[in-house]
């Protein structure tokens with residue numbers, strides 16, 4: 507039996523998207539790792555299933571390329587919105603995830619590209635919501651990784667956007683060893699469920715340069731929830747306004763942390779090709 511898929515990406519953070527609203531799709535972790543292998547499989551950062559939702563327009567299920575199931579994915583939410591918008595043009599789409607409920611709208615669309623905006627809901631800032639393994643002020647974590655005098659590792663900020671993030675503030679992101687540092691922090695005991703790791707360089711009050719190490723996927727070109735968490739972290743620390751372009755290796759996302767506490771993410775969608783698993 508074959509399962510059709512669409513290969514899509516948001517700023518180069520790439521996905522296989524399977525429409526599972528009318529078919530059973532429950533792949534094993536080993537199978538996901540094989541599909542996700544860029545040398546011998548299709549290759550992707552996340553596998554996405556669009557499932558029927560009793561309340562919303564769809565439920566989005568997310569697996570990382572290591573086979574682990576996770577709560578949500580910001581860039582994939584824009585791709586799923588683009589996909590659903592084919593049959594419900596210009597609608598406000600209710601897309602539920604394990605990380606919470608979201609609403610999305612496609613602002614521009616072409617045959618293989620588009621721009622979508624997603625209301626990602628409210629950031630969760632209490633230490634129990636990240637979650638952390640011990641009580642701590644999430645605005646300034648006491649996190650020791652590497653040498654005690656290394657300023658990079660001091661007082662990052664933790665934010666959950668439905669999934670866990672830790673944001674480090676750096677002077678020059680190009681000098682950070684994202685792979686070495688990110689992989690160390692991803693599995694730090696302070697984060698019992700692991701963590702996505704962002705390194706943020708504030709350019710000005712409305713521009714942030716960010717690189718990311720994703721839990722379960724490693725370095726990716728962009729992370730939607732990571733961009734949201736980064737803006738929230740920078741604004742909490744008074745380093746930026748509550749809206750900014752977050753520029754990642756794959757390009758910029760616009761993030762707005764509204765006065766009602768909701769975070770709005772706006773950015774591109776691209777369809778690469780169709781295939782079958």
Ligand SMILES: N[C@@H](CCC[C@H](N)C(=O)O)C(=O)O
Nearest residue numbers: 579580581669721729730731
């Ligand atoms: N690429 C995503 C996040 C995917 C999940 C993440 N790696 C996790 O484990 O939480 C995004 O665009 O948000």
